[in-house]
Amino acid sequence: MTIALCGCGNMGAAIAARLQTAGAELVVFDLDRARAQATGARVADSLSELATRASTVFLSLPTAAASRAVVAELSRALPQGAAVVELSTVAPADAVAAHDRLAARGIRFVDAAVLSGPMQMCDGSTTLLVGGDDADLEATQPALELLGGERIRIGRVGSGMAAKVAHNAVSHAVMVVLLEATSLAASAGVDVETFAELLSRPDAALLRPLQHRLRERVFDERYGGGMPMEAALKDSRLALELAQETGVPLFAILAAHTPYELAVAEGLGREDYAALARMWERWTGKALRPAAE
Template sequence: MNISKVAVYGLGNMGYLVAERVAARFATKVSDLDRAQVRRACDSFKAEPIEGPQDVGDVDVVVLSLPSPAISLAILEQIAPVLPRHAVVLETSTVNPKDMHACKRLLDRFGLRIVDASVAAGVSQMKAGTATLLLGGPQPAIDDSRPVLDAIAEKQIYFGDTGAGAAAKVINNAVAHAVMVVVAEAGSLATAAGVSREKLVELLADKQMGLHRPLTHRYAERIMQGNYEGGMPLDAARKDSVLALELAQNLGVPLFAIQGSHTIYEIAAAAGYGRDDYAAIAKVWADWGKPAV
C-alpha cells in the first residue's frame, strides 16, 4: 500500500512524540482537544490540524494514542464512514482485547482494518527511538502499515490475532506495576533492617539471584516445560516467605504484595506440592482449570 498521509489522534505526552516520529516520514494530520498541542505540532513539525471527520478522507493510516478505549471507539465511529476503504487504523493506546474487538466490529462494517500496535515503552524511550510495539491483528494489515509502524518504533513483536498485542501490553504493565510494589516493600524492609539499598539493588539486578531468575529459570525452564523435579523445594520457599513476613512484623513494616504472594505457597503446600521445585505454585492454577502455560 502506498502511504502518503497519516492522521494521529491524541497529542498527550506519548501521542505527541508518536506524531513527531510519523511526521518525519509522512505528511501528518493531528487532532487533540488541547488546541495548544495541535498548534505546537503544526508549528514544530508542520502537521496539519484535523477540524472534523471530513479532513481524514484522504489519509491512508490512522494512529490512535488516546486516554481511554471509549474515546478510541467514539473517534472511529466519527471517521470510519469517510476513511478510504484501504485505510488501516493503528491502536497504540493501552486497551484490552475486548476493546480491540469492538473497534474491529465497527470497522468491519466499512471494510476497514485495525492493528493493535501497543507501545511498550515510556516517554523517554519513545523520544530516544528505543520503544517497542506489541502487535496483533491480520498480517496483511500489518504489512500494509509497516512503514508507519517502523516510523513509530523499529522494534516490533508480533503476538497473534487482533487483541493479542493489546493483551501483552496490559500483562506487561500488570507485572511491572506489581513488581514496583514488591520492590518498594523490599526497599522499606532494607531501610528498616539497616541493609544498604544500593547493594540491595545490585543483588536484585543480578541475573542469577535477583528478579530475572523467576522469569528466565522458573517460568521459562520449569513451568513452561512442566519440570518440577529437583531444585528448591516449595516447602523451603514457603519457609523463607514466612521468615520475610516475620522480619516485616518485627520491624513494623507493612506488606501488601509480598504478604499477599505468600498465600499461594500455603495453598500449594496444602495441595501436596511441598517437595516439588517451588515453581510448582503454577500447578495451583492448573488445578483451578486455569493453566499457567
C-alpha cells in the first residue's frame, strides 16, 4: 500500500517511521525539505505531486490553519475516491468543514485524533479517536491499520477531534491542579512523594471522581447519600484558607470553588457533590447520560 503523508514534524516523523515499519510505500511532503528527507521516504516536491502518488493522504500538521490550507489544495488535486485522514489536532468544526469540502469533490475524509505521543506512534501502540461516515471509515481502515495500536470509533465526523480536545482539557487542567495541590501540601510540611503516592490510590482524588462520581453517580443520576455538596464546599474553603496561610497561588482550585457556592445556593447542599452535573445539564441543555444501547 502506498500512503502519502503531509507534515514531518515530531509526530509526522513518528508516523512516517511507523508506516515504513508496517511495510507501506511512503511519499512525504513538508515545507522543510530537509525534515521530509530525514524520514527516509520518497519526497514530493509539492502538494500537487503528493496527491498524484497515493490514494490516501495522512495529515500531520502543526496548526488548524495549516490543515485548512492543505485540505483546500488537496481538494483540487486529489482524484475522486481518494481519501484524506486528519491526524493533526484541529477543532471539530475544522474536521466537519474539511469533510464537507472534500466530499463535494468525491473525496473521502476521516478524523483520527492521535491520543498518544510520538513514542507510542513509533512502536505501534498508539490510540486513535476516530470520527467519520461509515463508508469513509471502511475505505480508510486498511491504511489506519498500518499505524497499529487501538482505534476507538467515537462517532460522526468531527467527534474524534471533539473527544481529543475535551480529553486534553482534562489533562491540562489536572496538571495545574496537581501543581497547586502539591504546592499546598509541601508548604504545609507534607512530603511530596508521600502526597503523590496518596493521589495514586484508587480511592483517592484522581481516579475516584471519574470512576465513582462521574460513571456511577452522574451517568445514573444517583445523587443521594455520599458526600454532601455542603461538605465539599467546606473542604474547598479549607483549601483556599490554607493557600492564604502558606502563600501558595491558586488558579484552577480557586476557580473550581465557585460552582460549589452556586450549587449550595441552589439548594443542592444535601446531595452528593456529583450533583454539580445538574447545573451543567441545565446550562447546556444536554443530559450527561451514556447513549442508549
